[in-house]
Amino acid sequence: MPATLRVALIGPGFMGRMHAHAWRTAPRFFDLPVTPELVVLAGRDAERTAAAAASYGVPESTDDWRTVIDRSDIDVVDICSPGDTHAEIALAALAAGKHVLCEKPLANSVADAERMVAAAEQASSAGAVSMCGFSYRRTPALALARRLVEDGRIGRIRHVRAQYLQDWLSDPEAPFTWRLDRERAGSGTLGDIGAHSIDTAQWLTGEDIMRVSAALRTFVPTRPVRGESVGLGGRAREDAPHERVTVDDAAAFTASFASGALGVFEATRMATGHRNSNRIEINGDRGSIAFDFREMNELEFYDAADPAGEQGFRRIQVNEPEQPYAGAWWPAGHGLGYEHLFTHQVVDFVRAIGGGETAAPTFADAARVQRVLAAVEDSAANDSAAVDVAPASIEGAPA
Numbered sequence: 001m002p003a004t005l006r007v008a009l010i011g012p013g014f015m016g017r018m019h020a021h022a023w024r025t026a027p028r029f030f031d032l033p034v035t036p037e038l039v040v041l042a043g044r045d046a047e048r049t050a051a052a053a054a055s056y057g058v059p060e061s062t063d064d065w066r067t068v069i070d071r072s073d074i075d076v077v078d079i080c081s082p083g084d085t086h087a088e089i090a091l092a093a094l095a096a097g098k099h100v101l102c103e104k105p106l107a108n109s110v111a112d113a114e115r116m117v118a119a120a121e122q123a124s125s126a127g128a129v130s131m132c133g134f135s136y137r138r139t140p141a142l143a144l145a146r147r148l149v150e151d152g153r154i155g156r157i158r159h160v161r162a163q164y165l166q167d168w169l170s171d172p173e174a175p176f177t178w179r180l181d182r183e184r185a186g187s188g189t190l191g192d193i194g195a196h197s198i199d200t201a202q203w204l205t206g207e208d209i210m211r212v213s214a215a216l217r218t219f220v221p222t223r224p225v226r227g228e229s230v231g232l233g234g235r236a237r238e239d240a241p242h243e244r245v246t247v248d249d250a251a252a253f254t255a256s257f258a259s260g261a262l263g264v265f266e267a268t269r270m271a272t273g274h275r276n277s278n279r280i281e282i283n284g285d286r287g288s289i290a291f292d293f294r295e296m297n298e299l300e301f302y303d304a305a306d307p308a309g310e311q312g313f314r315r316i317q318v319n320e321p322e323q324p325y326a327g328a329w330w331p332a333g334h335g336l337g338y339e340h341l342f343t344h345q346v347v348d349f350v351r352a353i354g355g356g357e358t359a360a361p362t363f364a365d366a367a368r369v370q371r372v373l374a375a376v377e378d379s380a381a382n383d384s385a386a387v388d389v390a391p392a393s394i395e396g397a398p399a
């Protein structure tokens, strides 16, 4: 194992900035088997990418991601660009023997996701590690929830209730972005944030979603294009040209898990007042867990074995050294934030590369989320008819 792990970051936007922060921070707080080093940032626009690289502390930049794949001094390709680029970049990087961290959702289609699974399987025999960035798995409170569920503390699972609520599109004059273009984003709210809920639910319960019945809505069918036409405060001028929204603004679906547990899921960017409320509650026959990202340092836990007269949800503050990730940070009770999830993600990824632990979610896990997304879209297009989640067609097969 070399002393450093040289990283190429693709995508200079919000996620690229977040990942850059994580790559820089991880070795300063956690013991890692190898030290990551950010080498180059790739983006479509040379000037913007160079400015982002300077601001994020990345020494080099390029407007052609292909050049980083060809470089023998790059060990890791970290993909933070829009969904329509994931498959092409990941396949090229894996073929070149790089380790790949890819933002969620894994791809824009099940077919692409499964090609990525096959490529990751093949590359893994040559030592390449791949992982999908479902970052909420790295919230200490959710990692603790998983431990409790795995240890049987809530017993047999009956209900999963997941809501991911945002409101940044509730204003009909909020400008068009690539996230509203099906070609680039694959789907809308469903794939962007609903995918997080699906992954979290399957991971926490250890169960697959087998069947869904869904409805999708696009409440605002066109939006003003960004730029000149958008005036002060980010609102459109009256004469602004509009672009058609080709994805969902909101998704709602019920789900059956493998054991027969019932799920109710809701994802929206139209829930006024909710900037980023990512909630999940799971009820088992021995207890419950409940989490809301707005209180990300806390987990609610109900234990039906508590003595009569003392029962009730207890609020566990997840900043103790005994709890996942927390010991590497501040003294107990001092709290963590959104950016810590990404630092933890880098830690787990680098440890997997160092040979210690499995890199999860694997591309196969993420492809399973993709198949649930496809089933939801299928059901919504068929008047909410129940749709079975398709089994993997090529999971684990060579490319």
Ligand code: SOE
Pocket: 166, 192, 193, 276
């Ligand atoms: C969308 O607004 C977004 O940035 C998602 O893309 C992220 O995955 C989520 O963590 C926060 O919201």
